[in-house]
Amino acid sequence: MNRSGADLGWRGAELRSGAMTRIVLDAEGMHRHKGEALADEVRRAGEWPVGVVRRGLLRRERLELASDDGGAGVLDEAARPRVGATLERLARSLLDVTLEVAGGGREVVLDQDEIAAHVAAEGLVPGTTYLLRWRAPDRRPEPDVQGDEAVDAAWERIERWLAEHHPRGTGVLAPGASEEALRSVETTIGRPLPAPLRRSLARHDGQAEGVGSITEGHELLSAADIADEWTMLREISDDLGPMEDWWRPSWVGFTADGSGNGLCLDAETGEVLFRNHEDSASVEARRFEGWLTRWAEELEAGEQVVGANGGIDLPWYAD
Structure with missing residues (x-):
C-alpha cells in the first residue's frame, strides 16, 4: 500500500x-x-x-x-x-x-x-x-474501470483465486448483506452508501468469522462493522473537534488493519483513501472499482499472497 x-x-x-x-x-x-x-x-x-x-x-x-x-x-x-x-x-x-x-x-x-x-x-x-x-516497490497502476459490471467482474476473479489458493477457499468471504442491513448503514452515516461499495457489500458482507487479514493485511468490514466504525470515529471527532485531515463524515471505512488504520471510500469524491490513525489520509485509488480490480490483479500476479498465518498481504509484509 x-x-x-x-x-x-x-x-x-x-x-x-x-x-x-x-x-x-x-x-x-x-x-x-x-x-x-x-x-x-x-x-x-x-x-x-x-x-x-x-x-x-x-x-x-x-x-x-x-x-x-x-x-x-x-x-x-x-x-x-x-x-x-x-x-x-x-x-x-x-x-x-x-x-x-x-x-x-x-x-x-x-x-x-x-x-x-x-x-x-x-x-x-x-x-x-x-x-x-527499505522501500516497498510501487504498486501496479489502478485499472480504469467503473460501474456495477466492474465490481462483479472483480469479485468473480477474487472468488476464483480464493477457491484455488486459499486454505479456506471462498469460505473466507461472508454472504451478501441484506437490503435491511444496507439501509441500516445508510441511516447511521446519514447518506446513501456509494454505489460500488453498496454493490460489493450486497455480494459479500465482509469476511467470515475467524478469518484474519484478507487484503493488504486488512480485514474486510461488514455493513454492521462499517456502521460501528463510522459511529466511533464520529464520536471521537465530536469530542476532539473537527480534524478533516484525519477523518471526515463522508469517509466510509470498509477495511481495518487492527491498529486503527484502514481504507475508506469518500462518499463525496469517490476516492479510496488510506486513513492513518496517527496522521492524515492519502489517496489509494480514484475509484472503488479500480481498487477492487487491482486487488484481483495483484492476487493473480502473486503481488498479494497468503502468509504463514493465513492472512493475505503484500509480499513484503506477509514474508
Whole structure:
C-alpha cells in the first residue's frame, strides 16, 4: 500500500550497550503474530534470546533481541554474516530501522541490498548510528474501470483465486448483506452508501468469522462493522473537534488493519483513501472499482499472497 515505516506505526530500533547489547523494536498497534513471526526469524538466525513484550492499553508491543557480548557491540567476526543477514530481513519487515551503538557519534546510511555485506565486512562499530532503509516497490497502476459490471467482474476473479489458493477457499468471504442491513448503514452515516461499495457489500458482507487479514493485511468490514466504525470515529471527532485531515463524515471505512488504520471510500469524491490513525489520509485509488480490480490483479500476479498465518498481504509484509 505504499506506506512508510512511520505509517505502519513502527518506532524503529535502538541498540544499547550495557551488560549485553540489546536491539529493541518498538511498535504501536503491532499485531502479536507479527512480533512473534519476527522473533521466530531471529531465533532461526542464531543464538540471540528474543521475546515479544506486550505493554499498556494501546497495544504497544516490543520485540527485544539480546546478545551476551559484555556490551562491546555485535562485533564478533564469525557472527557478522549472520547478524547482517538478520538485520537485512528485519529492515525488510520494518521498512526503516535505526540502530544506535553506544551513543552514535557518526552516521551510516545503508540501503537494503547493502546491509548484509556491510555488517559482514565491518561489523557494527560503537559510536555509530546505522539507518537501514527499505522501500516497498510501487504498486501496479489502478485499472480504469467503473460501474456495477466492474465490481462483479472483480469479485468473480477474487472468488476464483480464493477457491484455488486459499486454505479456506471462498469460505473466507461472508454472504451478501441484506437490503435491511444496507439501509441500516445508510441511516447511521446519514447518506446513501456509494454505489460500488453498496454493490460489493450486497455480494459479500465482509469476511467470515475467524478469518484474519484478507487484503493488504486488512480485514474486510461488514455493513454492521462499517456502521460501528463510522459511529466511533464520529464520536471521537465530536469530542476532539473537527480534524478533516484525519477523518471526515463522508469517509466510509470498509477495511481495518487492527491498529486503527484502514481504507475508506469518500462518499463525496469517490476516492479510496488510506486513513492513518496517527496522521492524515492519502489517496489509494480514484475509484472503488479500480481498487477492487487491482486487488484481483495483484492476487493473480502473486503481488498479494497468503502468509504463514493465513492472512493475505503484500509480499513484503506477509514474508
